[in-house]
Amino acid sequence: MDQKDKPITAFSVRGLTKTYGEGAAAVHALRGVDLDLPKGEFVVLLGPSGSGKSTLLNILGGLDRATSGTVRFEGQDLTKMSEAELTLYRRDHIGFVFQSYNLMPSLTALENVELVTEIADDPLDPAEALALVGLKERVQHFPAQLSGGEQQRVAIARAVAKRPTVLFCDEPTGALDSTTGRAVLQVLKDVNETLGATVLIVTHAAATAQMADRVLHFADGAIREEIVNATKLTPAEIEW
Amino acid sequence: MVRPLDRKLLRDLVRMKGQAAAISVVIGLGVMMQVMMGGLVNTLDETRATYYDRYRLADVFAPVVRAPNHVLARIAEIPGVASVEARVTGSALVDLEEDALPVRARVVSIPDTGVPRLNDFYLVQGRVPSPGRGDEIMLLNGFAKARDLVPGDRVDATMNGSKRLFRVVGLVESPEFLYTTAPGELVPDDARFAVIWMRRAALSAAYDMNGAFNEALVGLSRGGSADGVKAALDRLLDAYGAAGAYGLDMQMSNRFVSEEIKGLRVTSAVVPPIFLAVAAFLLYIVISRMVQAEREQIGLLKAFGYSSMEVGLHYLKFVVLIAILGAFLGAVGGIAAGRATAVFYQSYFKFPFLVFQLDKSSFVIGFLVSILAASGGSLFVLRGVFGLTPAVAMRPPAPADYSGTGQMPGWARRWLDQPSRMVLRRILRHPGRMAGSVIGIGAGMALSVTTLMMMAGFERAVDLTFDEIDRSDMSLTFVTPLAPGAVHALARQPGVQHVEPVRVVPAILRNGLNSYNGAVDGRVEWPRLNRVIGAGVQPIAMRREGIVLAEPLARILEVKVGDSLTIEVREGRRPVLEIPVIRIARTLLGAPAFMEIEALNRALKEPGRVSGAYMSIDGNQRDRLISAIKSMPSVAGVAQKEDARRALVELMNTGPGATRYIMTAVAAIIVFGIVYNAARIAMAERMRELASLRVMGFTRDEAGFVLLGELAIVTLAAIPFGLVWGYYMTFAMVAGFSTDIYQIPVVFSPQACGVAIIAVVVAALVSGWLVKRDMDRLDLVAALQTRE
């Protein structure tokens, strides 16, 4: 367990930019992000649509490459890693919940989780992970047989089951009602507290920020405001 | 526990079963052709070798005029000789009451007791003539079957000028007589040539050969030199009228059988690879598009931390499984088809048994090509996907780029409704994919065009031979070459309109190391009844100063116009001539050489001689003419053109040419497989889009139009391409089918094109209907709910 009062930096980001396309059609998704994320924190990223939140998550998660700048994870520079090193980085450290759930349609809920636990070092039991998100009864169902929210919860179980060092969630509660939404947030909170994972959540629901250690306000490809919460609410206390 | 990735693989296979099956069938058919033809050729080769060996077919044949029996002991002493047998043979005429024309026959002796030491026979039915029974004979099974003769029947035969009544006691097959034609004819016809076996004592009496033989058969010892033995035999038998010993390689039946098997071997080397290549190409295209459709899932797996290697292996397993499944089905089908065709050819070659033999290399080639094409197709795509970061791979590919190629010209915007524009846009946006489909369907179509044009080529070969070249009604061979008066005598017979004399002499044609054991065909200056034609169909005149060679013969001898040729005549004085080649003629049957008849006779110092004649006749008087000819003792044989034509068609339909029917059928199935695949993939790629259209309120037919419109355009674009490709592929295919006996011309056949077009269009309609049916059943919600 990490000591909250002696934070070690998980991510240290400097001058990060990302440009899609070239010339006149170029889109500057990130325009110079500077950021230090202490290990074990629960961080919420807020910002308007198209501001570059997913882009930042993808780069921090090793899914995409930056155009310029550095990203250090526990001292190593992700931007200098080879393809194989990035793969190992993702495999060993990162859990991802995507904005679109991205389940394998030909695998059941349980098998979708197993897909990840298979290559993890010390994973949770896949069935347990699904129980954690309240899907104990639906383990044998295929994605097509699950609702959008259920699919999202499978995606969360899948990300959590590997006991990741860092968990990235791109709008994990977007499709959920308040009860399930709170339950999902509670799971993320548990992962943060019991496993000590650094959790970074992108959301449009500003209220979620109330349970975070740190809140980042994002606009036009850069961080405009960074707030450290002195007091945090539990998921149950959040206004939905 | 089954790994989740493997489970995904199996589920995906089940989900794509229709398409996986179509792909497997296409590649399977390619492999099937390879395995079938390889197995067929090996089986025939092995069967022939075993048959020869088991029935002790001689290695060297030495015909003589008359040699006393004691010479046999001296033949046995020649180094390299392992076994010898002496026998008496002669020619005869068989008179069957049902038929006005007598049938030419060869009579062969068997020892008075026991079985022959060499050239044994296989008794199909009945028994061997009893020793001492001079009136008992056995007949060649093929002839007996063609003439409905069975043991117990009686036949009249004229031997050495005297006619006697014989009793058929047995029917036999013999490795020596797998292929039989009357002398001077090329195309075998069971009904018109007979082989008779009888005890030697009776035969010797008939041919005045008591205490003597007129043919020695020699079996070589292991490592014995055929050439040495032949030379020694010629020296030893010279005093007894040796006609020249020859090896099994020059024996007529064996040569024909070898040529036919060789022809099949060439066919099997040329044709199945074309099928396999087309199938492999399709596999490559289909697999690459299938993997392309998995792009997002590949990105997702990589996002989880699966390495490129692991993901690559997963997809390789997937496609290799399909490829192996196809290759396996093809191999099994190929073994079965190879056996079935071998059984078919068994009766054609008259083998009493078959020794099945597979061609191991065809399996290796079939599996390797399938696996390589499939993995090539997937690796090509995987490499591209691995070049992307997982974030990009997980995005649906290129959703935005409607700008450049997607821009519609003004007229298109004005005249096309929204669904038509969608079809057009998609085609413009994925030119690579569309080209792949066009090439794929074109390739399948090319196969059909080729096989159909080949069919037309076979027909053209028959028509050219019997309408353009041979315009006679009847041909006739004399027992010995006659004086010119014979032609006038013929011209006076009832119904004869025109007579054209010929002089055919057996000869060995040589150019350096290349030689051909054939004949020189002496013709009048301007042959009209049996013409010699050039590369077009223009007639060629005979000139005194040189020889005209058929194109295949010129190829065998490697000579061109202006070269000089050595001709060793094997008849009469046996002169050796040096003659320049003056023209190359086009023939589709055999490999003849032509000279002006008087120039040939002069070289032989036998002026005015005729060995046969072609005649045009008045069909109404045919019967009268035949009975008149029958009473002419100088006539050895008569052939009617209609019989020859029927025999050639039969040869093409039962010989190596028969495989063309299988190939046409396979080509048709491949075409269907390709078109169906193209439709299937298009649907898989657009599932979500189509579902969205339906949800937006487009009717089934409107959504179907978006999908099938694309298929229709691709199919139409493939048609001209397939036609051109097919035409050029015909050249390779036809070369594979041409044998020593007949050549197949390349014919541009509009009908073949028409049939191929209809086949492709029908395939497109049926595939479109099948896919549309699936699309109508599409579960809209499921299609939209999950993201792939």
Ligand SMILES: Nc1ncnc2c1ncn2[C@@H]1O[C@H](COP(=O)(O)OP(=O)(O)OP(=O)(O)O)[C@@H](O)[C@H]1O
């Ligand atoms: N592959 C791409 N090619 C071109 N532009 C892209 C690509 N991916 C993202 N963008 C652009 O980059 C910008 C940032 O996109 P990003 O997905 O990070 O936004 P976001 O903040 O996650 O928005 P949302 O809240 O809607 O998910 C957007 O303007 C988007 O259009």
Ligand SMILES: [Mg+2]
């Ligand atoms: Mg986003």
